[in-house]
Amino acid sequence: MSALPVRLRLLLCGDAVSAIGIGLTQPYLVILLHTGKGVPLATAAAMTSLPALASFPGNWLSGALADRVGGHRAMTAGLVATIGGLALVATAGHPVLLGVAVAAVGFGWSVALPAYSALIAALVPEEARSRAFTLQYALFNAGMGAGAAVGAVVGVTGTLWWVAAATCGVAVACVWAARSPAPPPDAPAPRSGGYRAVARDRALLRVLLVAALTAAAGYGVYNAGLPVVAVRSGDPGLMPWASVVNCLVIVAGLPVALRAAERLRPPQLVAVAATVWSAGWLLCVVLRGWVALPLAAGLMGIGELFLSGALPSMVNALAPDALRGRYNAALTVAMTSGMWAGPLLAAAATALDRVWLLFALAVALLAVASRVALSGTRRTRCPAGR
Structure with a gap:
């Protein structure tokens, strides 16, 4: 793994930065909703299940998008949806809107992640994929840990939602910088059967x-x-x-x-x-x-x-x-x-x-x-x- 392709380096960098945003918000979701938005504690706890619920349709949509329009476009769509959800959480006040926003964050991530895996697999030879995915996982966890530590030090405030949205914006930039200059190889013709x-x-x-x-x-x-x-x-x-x-x-x-x-x-x-x-x-x-x-x-x-x-x-x-x-x-x-x-x-x-x-x-x-x-x-x- 000493000579990683430049495109893979860009993808890993964007993923690690966006993981910091996850670490800033995910561990403190109940606290941010309860103390920052006034959501009742039981309701805030129940909202933590919404991202997982939203991930099921998001995962299936991600696979179809990645195969039809390419992994870069599918991952970008997922990250944009995540940014929109984070911005809505930061600005909304009604519990229903907050629930929609939290679900949108989970939906966006569930669209981005399978497309991201497909991109890594397309960039790395089969014999090196285990190492590439292991490296991605470790970097992602390091980013999450760093984000959680920053959140613990600076305090749990509503500003964290905007910082998390900014980290996803960095990830979008990295994804588009990692595009191939040639006609997109990650968007093959759809195959019947789905x-x-x-x-x-x-x-x-x-x-x-x-x-x-x-x-x-x-x-x-x-x-x-x-x-x-x-x-x-x-x-x-x-x-x-x-x-x-x-x-x-x-x-x-x-x-x-x-x-x-x-x-x-x-x-x-x-x-x-x-x-x-x-x-x-x-x-x-x-x-x-x-x-x-x-x-x-x-x-x-x-x-x-x-x-x-x-x-x-x-x-x-x-x-x-x-x-x-x-x-x-x-x-x-x-x-x-x-x-x-x-x-x-x-x-x-x-x-x-x-x-x-x-x-x-x-x-x-x-x-x-x-x-x-x-x-x-x-x-x-x-x-x-x-």
Whole structure:
């Protein structure tokens, strides 16, 4: 990765800058809506689900746009929608308008991200994609961490919405600077079938199953299960520290993850991530919360680095050029679905007063995901129409 293409460098730069804007606002969304806009606390908490809800139609639209008009145009459209949503949040006062604005932010990001993955895949040879996606993930997390730290230092104010909008504007500039001077290679002629052709790809469906399982048993359990452990341990203040550990591990572990991506195939990276996450969840079962949380969060970060490059590489190895946007959108939908399922499992385990059951189930799901990845994705194929 020492000689990154200039266009890829521009895309990574824009993504990292926009991640700062996310870090400035996302962790403080409830506070910004409640204290800054006067939204009732329960309503503000409920609004945090709107971006995820809006992401489902946004993901599907992104894939079709990227395949029809090109990844650069699709990503730009998503970023512009995000900027509009951020500006509306900054100026609106009525809860309904604020809800629409928050949903618009989530919708815009959900349009931009699959198109972004398709652009990276088009710029990088297949053998280097795992490293490229791993680097993108680490830079994005570094930007989010930096934004969250700035927000904590300067204070949570309405100005943060405008700063976040400005960072998205920088991303738009980087996206357009990264366009090819030649006739746009990222806008191939539409291929008949659309998402029906995607749904008929059995190899892709296996990868999407792996994505959904790992998202539910990894990201979903981390986001919902670890806070439950923190509360049950009697010290909810542990969770922010665990998040700091997670971010530091992701940034510091990047060199190791890049070397691993050079030596291991993507299915093997999935298996490593599943094993590392399983170790973290078992720690949550056998150790006290104040000991287990930082360790589990650190192991979560290691697994994230391995998985972040593996899954997009597996999907893009199967994707024909004419359907690359839709393939990446399908991956995002699978991941989002898994992240929705994880908190539901955590809620059920908490209601049954069997939190340990959540982590045991997560380990079982990760074992299934690892098995499917290793057994079902050994064959690399070149789809017809490339």
